[in-house]
Amino acid sequence: MSLKQMKKIELHLHLEGAAPPAFIRGLAAEKKIDIHRAFDERGHYAYRDFVHFLQVYEAATSVLQTPEDYARLLQAVLQESAEHGVIYTELFVSPDFCGGSDVAAWRDYLAALQSTAAEAEAKLGITARGIVTCIRHFGPDKARASALCAAETAGDFITGFGIAGDEGIGKPGDYLWSFDCAREAGLRLTAHAGEWGGPQSVRDAVRDLGVERIGHGVRAIEDLALVDELGERAITLEVCPGSNVALGLYPAWRKHPIETLRERGLKVTVSTDDPPFFHTTMTREYEELERAFGWDEAIFAEIHRNALDAAFCDTATRDRIAKDMELT
Incomplete structure (x- = not known):
């Protein structure tokens, strides 16, 4: 294969x-x-x-100014993902961009996204879930509005809440209200950290926000006590090697810490982040990891199990994906 x-x-x-x-x-x-x-x-x-x-x-x-624009976008994105073998994907979506964080407008955008996702699942065999994401550099007040949108629409499609944006703005604890709001609504939690903010940003996101996943998180390797803590807490890292190399965080794939993090027992996964910006695809990520670290089918199966275990989906969906991928 x-x-x-x-x-x-x-x-x-x-x-x-x-x-x-x-x-x-x-x-x-x-x-x-x-x-x-x-x-x-x-x-x-x-x-x-x-x-x-x-x-x-x-x-x-x-x-992207209307629900129809987003529906067309999602159709294109899911088509591209499916062409590279992705059968389950989680998408960061922000109410800031979808209706200005107005709950009524957000519902209209969400309805368009859900309809498109259902059609793609039927036609392409790809299952999608949404993670509502506040934008860190927009500030805590706007994050609260996004969290309320997330809480009001938590369900089969919106299953998570997170934060993205400029890690140099504020601290994770500034967004605690938003994360507590999402948590009370039953949403699973993740946060971008440890990309530009260094290892302390990872520690703060885990301890202050109570997340179970970290977006990127690779700078944790600079603090081995933190690496051990992440392992003890069973925190999953959403690693995007191509993104990190393209943005100059690491000079080359062989210099990326994903293999070292994996060898130290952390639950790492592989994603593309913003693929056209970084000239990557899930296929290219896998090819580069095979080339740089000799990853084989057994290691990729390990990565898939990590991702499925950490996925923000219900048990029935998880079991179906596990059977499809022969991970049972």
Whole structure:
């Protein structure tokens, strides 16, 4: 079996960040919105560093203005994921971008997303769940509005809550109200940390917010006591190696700590983050990991089990995916 055909699980995928550049350019043309500076001469997303990446990301997102726009986007993203063997995916979606965190407007966007996800599951065999995500650099007040949207719509499709954005803004504890709100609604919790914020950001997210997963988390390797704590707490890391290399966090795949973290017993998973921004796919992630660390079918099966165990889905869905992937 080729690595492209191998069935996969992805836990860390930003819906807007997965938008193909051609899709965003086409939508911008339809709406007569000029965002040409978001692209290079080849039509790829163009950014200088992580902060500029966030700006380009938000510029691209600005053309997504209606539930129908998001439905079209989700259809394109799930089609791409399915072509690379993904049969279960969790998508970060933000009410900040979907109706300005107004609960009524958010419900309209969510209805469009759920309908599209159900159609994709029937036609493509890919199951999708949503993780409502507040944006850290938008501040705690806006995070509360996102948390309320999440709590009001928790259910079969919206199963988690998290935080993304600039780790240099504020501290995880500033967002405790939002995470408590989501937790009380029965949502599972994750947080971006340990990418640009260093190991202390991971420790703070785990201890202050009570999350069970960490988005990225790779900087934990700089503090082995923290690595041990993550292992003891059975925290799963949503690792995105291609993203980390593309953004210059590590100079090359062989320098990435994912294998060391795995060898130290941590539950690591593999995802693409914002694939067109980083010129990656789930197939490419697997190929590069095979090339850099000699990962074989047994290790990929381990990664799949980690991801399925940590997935924010119900038992029936988990059992179905396990049977499909022969992980039982």
